[in-house]
Amino acid sequence: MSKSYLQITSDVTKALGTLRKEIPQTMQGFSSMAQSALKDGALSELQKELISLAIAVTQRCDACIGFHIKALIRLGATREQIMETLGVCTYMGGGPALMYAADAVRAYEQLLPKDE
Template sequence: MAAHLRTLRGGAPEVMKAFAGIAQAALSPKALDVKTKELVALGIAVAVRCDDCIGFHVKAALEQGATREEVMETLGMAIYMGAGPAVMYASHAIDAFDQFKNTTAGAASAA
């Protein structure tokens, strides 16, 4: 995916710069903190079935201190809003959480 993003940045720099600006503005902490915003993004990613978005936002939520319980509650809302297909995609988020949590725990113990 990283190679494809580089290709997009090179081929459509104005669009990608604008997208980065939208992301920065959307994630700016105001009434909602960044962790909450990443959990919202995760719920949307599950509901719209965006595989790459799920991993990206699980990792970002973990980096902001999200717990497994918070992720599970977010997935419950995604399932509620996305119906049956969201149930299947929620399992992708659980896999990503476990993978990134184990990677983070391994890095912390190695330090």
């Protein structure tokens, strides 16, 4: 069974819309925290997204992998930066992290805009 990160992120985005309607204060609080945590500071937004991807991989969160790969693509992360991050995930997380690192590669390849 192959995962589609386009489908995963689309499905979760729809479900998040429901949460925004039904628990708006919680979702606003989470959004505010995310914006604050990811803005440029001593670490760049790109560096923070690489850290977020590492956590997503080691926590085995498919949707998180998809959303952070999308953000990394938007920020201009190179394949090499993503691969080095996944190498650190594998080192720190062992075999299970390696399997999700492979999934993160699939997410990157599926979500990268195609040249038309």
